[in-house]
Amino acid sequence: MERLVWHHPEPPGRKHALTRAEIVRAGITLADAEGVSGLTMRAVADALGVSTPMSLYRYVLNKDGLVDLMLDEVSAEVEVPDEPSDDWRRDLRDVACSLWLMIGRHRWYAELVDSRPPFGPKTMRRASFMLEVLERAELRPAMTYTSLLDNYVTGTAMSVSREIAMLERFGIGTTQDLQAYAGEMANDSLGSWLRDMPTSTADERFELGLDCLLDGIAARRRPGRRSPG
16 A cells, blocks of 8 residues: 555654755645646755755655645645535535635646545545535535535636647637637537637636536435435
8 A cells, every 4th residue: 555645744853954844835836837747856856955856755755745745735725614604505615616716826736636645634624524514404425516516626627727728829819819710610600609709707617617516416405315325
């Protein structure tokens, strides 16, 4: 079984030594600026002025351990109430929107989050809150709904990031640019859509989809009855 950084305590401090928090912060700053491809132990060591990446391993175990710590650290930016309110929908919507905003600041999160077990304490706090909200409202299967909401947020964030990269690569910055690319390939329906393309923002489209998902959960609600799964 793979060792996880959560079972690897930070070594005791020494004079002029690094701290785990400094390494994690350097990794986050690097990933924010360079993306996942720029996140290497060598680059983190260079950012910290450390001569060899191996000296970082006693603090974070390995690169996977660093990623685990980074994912959990930025998860602390997601606003999670201490207790659920009496409005399950508002609770779940607020947490999902806060997660969306966090990913907007740290776009690498959506790309890496499903590559590692979600065992960080800050990550588990968010999941525990969502499960409690759903269970109190008798919305089951709670774990399935929690996963659906998380996957919607991270999946949409990844889709937006890839779309932005594609538009930049092809130099598409306006509706006219897109129409020019489509050209004669656009049939009547697509051509009409391109001419009247909606001007909604990514945030607005995200919130529309989130509301549709919450509508679906609400429609399946069966108080007093445990759903299978």
